Amino acid sequence: MSDSARSARAWLRRARDLRDRRTREAEGSCIVEGIRQVASAVETGHEVEALLVDPARLHSDVAWAAVNDAVERGATLVDLTSRDMERISSRDNPIGLVAIVRWAPASLSALAIEPDSIYLVADDIHDPGNLGTLVRATDAAGGKALIVLGGTDPAHPSAMRASLGTSFHLPIHAATSHDELFAWADGRCRTVATSAHASGEVWDTDLRVPVAIIVGNEARGLAPETVSRCDITVRIPMLGTATSLNVSVAAGVLLYEAVRQSRS
Amino acid sequence: MSDSARSARAWLRRARDLRDRRTREAEGSCIVEGIRQVASAVETGHEVEALLVDPARLHSDVAWAAVNDAVERGATLVDLTSRDMERISSRDNPIGLVAIVRWAPASLSALAIEPDSIYLVADDIHDPGNLGTLVRATDAAGGKALIVLGGTDPAHPSAMRASLGTSFHLPIHAATSHDELFAWADGRCRTVATSAHASGEVWDTDLRVPVAIIVGNEARGLAPETVSRCDITVRIPMLGTATSLNVSVAAGVLLYEAVRQSRS
Numbered sequence: 308m309s310d311s312a313r314s315a316r317a318w319l320r321r322a323r324d325l326r327d328r329r330t331r332e333a334e335g336s337c338i339v340e341g342i343r344q345v346a347s348a349v350e351t352g353h354e355v356e357a358l359l360v361d362p363a364r365l366h367s368d369v370a371w372a373a374v375n376d377a378v379e380r381g382a383t384l385v386d387l388t389s390r391d392m393e394r395i396s397s398r399d400n401p402i403g404l405v406a407i408v409r410w411a412p413a414s415l416s417a418l419a420i421e422p423d424s425i426y427l428v429a430d431d432i433h434d435p436g437n438l439g440t441l442v443r444a445t446d447a448a449g450g451k452a453l454i455v456l457g458g459t460d461p462a463h464p465s466a467m468r469a470s471l472g473t474s475f476h477l478p479i480h481a482a483t484s485h486d487e488l489f490a491w492a493d494g495r496c497r498t499v500a501t502s503a504h505a506s507g508e509v510w511d512t513d514l515r516v517p518v519a520i521i522v523g524n525e526a527r528g529l530a531p532e533t534v535s536r537c538d539i540t541v542r543i544p545m546l547g548t549a550t551s552l553n554v555s556v557a558a559g560v561l562l563y564e565a566v567r568q569s570r571s
Numbered sequence: 572m573s574d575s576a577r578s579a580r581a582w583l584r585r586a587r588d589l590r591d592r593r594t595r596e597a598e599g600s601c602i603v604e605g606i607r608q609v610a611s612a613v614e615t616g617h618e619v620e621a622l623l624v625d626p627a628r629l630h631s632d633v634a635w636a637a638v639n640d641a642v643e644r645g646a647t648l649v650d651l652t653s654r655d656m657e658r659i660s661s662r663d664n665p666i667g668l669v670a671i672v673r674w675a676p677a678s679l680s681a682l683a684i685e686p687d688s689i690y691l692v693a694d695d696i697h698d699p700g701n702l703g704t705l706v707r708a709t710d711a712a713g714g715k716a717l718i719v720l721g722g723t724d725p726a727h728p729s730a731m732r733a734s735l736g737t738s739f740h741l742p743i744h745a746a747t748s749h750d751e752l753f754a755w756a757d758g759r760c761r762t763v764a765t766s767a768h769a770s771g772e773v774w775d776t777d778l779r780v781p782v783a784i785i786v787g788n789e790a791r792g793l794a795p796e797t798v799s800r801c802d803i804t805v806r807i808p809m810l811g812t813a814t815s816l817n818v819s820v821a822a823g824v825l826l827y828e829a830v831r832q833s834r835s
Contacts, residue, residue: 546713
């Protein structure tokens, strides 16, 4: 086996190991797949350990520019066979580019509250695709940061994929408990719970900055204790037969309503 | 092989055949997985051909009530082994209930325009999970119908799953072309295109009923020809680094803004 083949085997093993959350958390690195996602990691200056490339599949100039940038800054370039790429890809039709990037959520204590800010808190979100979509929506609405509290890992490959690279731009912080979250917000940032039982509808409720909007688990929503600790509860009216919205859709409605109110 | 085992084999084959869009379209039936989804099909009076049940897995009283209702109305009850259930399930952890239901989108010509109505048009949506989430969001916002124009099939198992049963409540119609869509709306319902190039932001644009909001393909958005044929174009401001929102999130923001404006 040649040195480069041996190196490819080692990086493949590392990519597979990083599918496991404990490995990601212990090592502070994650797997990032997709052109826009990898380009974002490179352009925001995150350290790229390795770029795993299937040259037969990767034809995008944007992708190759990002690869070259990262290699110039010290990333290892690893050529994979199409078969090996299929093994590590989470896509049915791999684009041919996977990066191993040093990235992990920061601690909540490192997040300062600024007066004109919207924060989104993802409380016990189960599906990594939803968590990534929440990152993307928070970034799009000009949110200052996303705070993850329990649930799935923002460094999960599917979360990284769904964020479309915004995970490298938007600050992402992890709260270790509800106590830490409410102590962080206390007196400096109003906390808003989404609840089907809230008396106020989204448009009649003051969501002006600084505000932290908390959305809950896909099946169970927010725990009643969490709702009761929030400064404000708010309800998005359900006008058909659905009893709830997808969590990312609900977050989008609330984030943009906060933007609307904060402007007017 | 016993008669019931032979029957189970035949239904399994039918469930597998219905994964294929052409089979669904030719036969007007689809596969529906999940408790809320199957219960919705039964409670809305849709004809259930068969219920495929893994008794070892299915413990929900709500599920069994729906199963019993459907069987009373003539559905065939088929016991599956856990292994066979895993074969037809699209879930990593099957809940133990799959139904074969007569359901297909209606034609657009069958959809009357009512003056107080919001419609959502899903134009070339690629991902069935997104399409199902659009159905759910349209239903939640009190939309009158979802109109599918090209793209994936609303009867796809993943679309059915993501709609959480709202596909059986909300009217879903298929337009065969943009010409048909714009002829349907002409003079009776304003058409709204989402476009990054629109001059008006969502809050400054008249979205009052009757209105048909058109959202486009996940990667490409709406075609410029489609945007130019619409009565109104609207932009959701992108305030971070993201260049777009997930299509369901964008639809949610627009649908609820139409609700807000139509009320005030």
